Amino acid sequence: MRHTEIISQCGQKRCFPGEFEKQSFVQVIFPHEKSDWIDYLEEARKNFVNIVNAIAKYERCLVVCDDIELVKSYFSENENIEYVQFETNDTWARDCSAISIIENGEKKLLDFTFTGWGSKFDASKDNEMSRALAAHYKTPMKTIDFILEGGAIESNSKGLLLTTSICVLNKNRNASYSKEETTQLLKEELGVNEILYLDYGYLAGDDTDSHIDTLARFVDEKTIMYLKCDDQDDEHYEQLFKMQEQLKELAKQYDLDLIALPFTDAIYYDDERLPATYANFLIINGAVIVPTYGVRQDEEALSVFRDFFKDRDVVAVDCSVLIRQHGSLHCVTMQFL
Template sequence: MPHRLPRHLPPRRSALRALAGLGAVALGAPACGPGDSDSDTDRDTAVRAPRMGAEWERHARTFMAWPALRSVWGGALHAVREDIARVARAVAEYEHVVLLARPGQVAAAQRACGRGVEVVPLAVDDLWARDTVPVFVTDGGKVTGVDLNFNGWGGKQEHTNDARVGRALLAEYGIPRRKAPLVAEGGSLETDGEGTLLVTESSVVNDNRNPGRSRDRIEAELKRTLGMKKVVWPAGVRGQDITDAHVDSLVRFTAPGVVLLDKAHPDTPADVWSRAAGQAKAVLSEATDARGKPFEVVDLPQPDLSEITGEGDDFVSTYTNFYVANGAVFLPEFGDRKADGRARGILREHFPGRDVVPVRIDAIASGGGGIHCSTHDQPGDPAA
């Protein structure tokens, strides 16, 4: 959940609302169709308890996506592609990176990213791999992709290709697929790897994803599908950004029982994002994890908005949207040297033994996202 400048539906995407239904999947919780049920996986997988691991566990690879649509990004498309290439090159220093790109854009993406990044032809619409790529669970060492039925964050953006990324990607890599019984995005889910899940109500208990479904029903389905034992629900914020306030821009685990929380911005204590951060802190302070232990809540600073180098009404100025890879943590660098340095120090303290790598992402952040939003980890032994 980002602290941003004046709040309204992101203008670069709100213009596409009328396009959202054209050739796209229907909104709401999906019904299983032919080939879409749990039978897509081995039948044993459907009845055994899965496990969704923590991000700090070993990765086989990181998936990313090359933004394709000028109709989404307008004149910022070149700059946002430069940012994506910069993030891909940085992560590729530590683990294998696979960048998905439309077939006609593969060559340009490869030139931008260099030989250290594998560019794979696969039709995409936008860069938000965290939300379009399936989340992964394991069962007895076997990895399964859980397709969360991406619907353009409740029909807010054209997603004809991104709605199909889950099925196409898993087929490309020979990974069994399980179709989730609800609609969500990877950025809406945060886990400690030990059965605790953090989810904002606004992003999942929402009629634009799961019409008519209660929080209790959704919680039961999340537990069954992802192998969770405890779900903690910050309220979040509806309708103020395209994601309806994903948890990965609000609060993140660094270890079981330990979370970093986006601190309420001192310059805007009354705005909806600061209030939501305060509400989340209150919820976490009173909650326990799957082991019955209370949370240790650590505040992450916010940059001074007068010092940041990016701009725009949608600018996401939160450090919580960091990404944990093999041997490193990647976090945004906003241009406020004091706050950037404090955030790096906190992450070094909480991820000892990993390099903390700052990356400038002003174009991505101006579009309403961050490093975590643009990356997606696959668990397993590092790819050769």
């Protein structure tokens, strides 16, 4: 769908387009020495280079850098890669970047508050980033005094917002808000009609309190891809089975289709199980970029994406390094209209 079509569809109201809509660019924050990647910085940078290069084959990629000249040295000349300077705390662009909506037929950015997933980590610089880069975006921006991360919300472009209650309703975010107040605020600010709360879903090693983008994702207006665990001996089985059952009920209620994604074998680093998930993919213009982890389920997952995304290329990027810091491909990117 082109910009003009999605803007026309929204008409004179507010609209939160799905990731599968036409985009202008994707934003990435490049790892630096003051980020949590310092123990394996070059490995992390290589991973980010692969992600940026994959994006740049299809659309513009804006790379936020602490040192532009240094970061440029990692890339070949490419007119689809742009650089802007700002020093962040870390590199999780999905959660600290502004969120794109359409209002009154025009693009607009919403800058929610980011507190490092319920004040688990210092995020003061990350929280300032969008306002600091506002002139670069050349899009009107509204700052909202409400804690919300981009990885916590999924839209189908038709008024449905998918999220998890354990994250968005967690008292480590907006303790003074009731469920009803949170629901109303999200409806008003994002221009959605219904909030679909999943009450189950868990990944070992996850710092986000169960972000929806690790569990279940809209891939078009009526289809959700979700993470399924078939191993009854796995610690995730009960939660993901309950999530699946809840998704089935929502699918009946809202006439949605469900597609299961495989669950990886357990992956460890320094004796810690890591939150590897194929649900952390990124949809861009002409392609879907899928995280892989060097496990036997990689090809099965890629087949699921190829079967569904007939009109997009399916591009695999190894994200084994990313999950050492408890996030994956979608977590380090943010699309802009």
